[in-house]
Amino acid sequence: MSLALRGLRRSFGPAQALRDIALEVKGGEFVALLGPSGSGKTTLLRILAGLDFPDQGEVRIDDQDMAQVPARHRRIGFVFQHYALFRHMTVFENVAFGLRVRPRSSRPHEAEIAARVRRLLERMQIAELERRLPEQISGGQRQRVALARALAIEPRLLLLDEPFGALDAEVRKGLRHWLRALHVELNLTSLFVTHDQDEAMELADRVAVMQAGRIVQFDTPARILDQPANGFVAGFIGQAQRFAGRLTPQELVFDGIPLAPLPRHRLLGEAAAPGAGQGPAEAFIRAHEWRATPGPGNAVLTSARPAGGRVQAVFALGDSLVEAELPPGLLEPGEPCQLDPLTARVFLAEAPFAAP
């Protein structure tokens, strides 16, 4: 299985949901589409499934153009955010649906259908629910039924729209690991949509970060964390705080906040390289990239809460609040200190996306 998207565009009236999307997914990969709501993730997923159609561009699966292939012939499993189970059918019938609607020539025998449905339900650990109606089972169980139903057609690609969106935090954590294991065990190729970066980073082999209808970075979680492609990704991933500043040939000077300039060799990102340019820039600093020195200085600790061996601290720095991680016992709330960034990811300010 291979999936390739080229030059996909889709607008709804004046709103451009997708602008020039390109993406290649290899067989066996688990890919996350990550982005804030309205960034076009779900539209992209629906186009892949054949439930929506691009204005321009092409979708190729196994090197076959999908433009003329209707949803029902694509063999793509789709798990809807709210599951979209058939309410008048039992769990068993829901899962059997994709087999029963096959043309007579390729439809398995009744016994074969029953065996396959039971095998799937067992794999999903919900074998005992086969006679229940969707309204009689819990959200997490519905999720598994929806997954079993999509897998029953042996899809070459599995699409999941916010697979954990409608579940509470407890169930969500458990299902994540389970889904990852299932993906590996069944040798699936999967694409899922999420707005939760932890979910994307934890589950996916590669993450496509979407912003306003574009894929701004498509990479492994580690590289996205280490080398964000632009300010948007740096700000969206890894709980970094954004500061405005200016790059000079020697250093980064912060605007409107009492922080000492950072020399270029301490900076991260392409813009930090010597001679990479200068001018207005934005800098992203993560909570663990600070050093606090007790004593009179530029900041005051306003609050602190323990978090796994470290302390999550909030400092008043000039007019702004800064979040930083500290070793425990270093400062008490109300104490002044000198707060310095150890490093920062910098991006030269770019013109906002021009409409194509």
Add this chain to the structure above:
Amino acid sequence: MRQRSLPGFGVSLGVTLVWLVGLVLVPLLALLLRPWELGPLGVWKSLAEPRVLAALRLSFLGALAASAAMLPLGLLVAWVLVRYRFPGRRLLDGVVDLPFALPTAVAGLALTALYAPNGWLGAPLDALGLKVAYTPLGVGLAMAFVGLPFVVRTVEPVLRDLPLEAEEAAATLGASRPQVVWRVVLPALAPALLAGFAMASARAIGEYGSVIFIAGNMPMVSEIAPLLIVVRLEQFDYAGAAAVGLAMLALSFLLLLGLNLATRFWRRA
């Protein structure tokens, strides 16, 4: 008695019972008792007249047939109203309710004028050898006319709540459009369709004003049971009229009970 969290139970139950008894039960009781002045044998004789049997048959079979014919049409109208956006949709939405709102006699006169042998539609149909007015067909037509809004208005809200996603899911699972409609949409609508059918039938059975003009009221052919009641009342045969009423009440009750049970069965299956 234990304290209830919602006050006013005693008062509201009392008022409800008084209204229900005064408005519904007492008249029904009168209807139940009145015919027996004739004695059991008299009631039997009064109902076993061929003219009475023919009228009851026309009323019930006509109502069932008309409502059944309105099921696909009502479903189609509801579908168009819910699923499509087009200019004039609100107008169509309003037109659906006209048979509700129109005085029944007006509807009857309009239908008769239209379908009479010299009417706009009646003349060409007559030329084709199809007589509508003054035949059982005309009776069914008038019954269908008053029944349509019941089907549309019961199906519409259920159809609106039916998530489009279920149909999309079916498509991704390989179902063709007819399979989606047959296996996903119709089963979800079945209880509503049955309820609409029951209400349309109930209305059609009792329909008087819009039917009698187009029916022509020929005994044994196009005379409906409600008209027979009026005929007997005009002959001061009150007990005989009540006997026909009693028969209609019993048959309607059985019909609705049966449909109710069917709906419940459907929901459970």
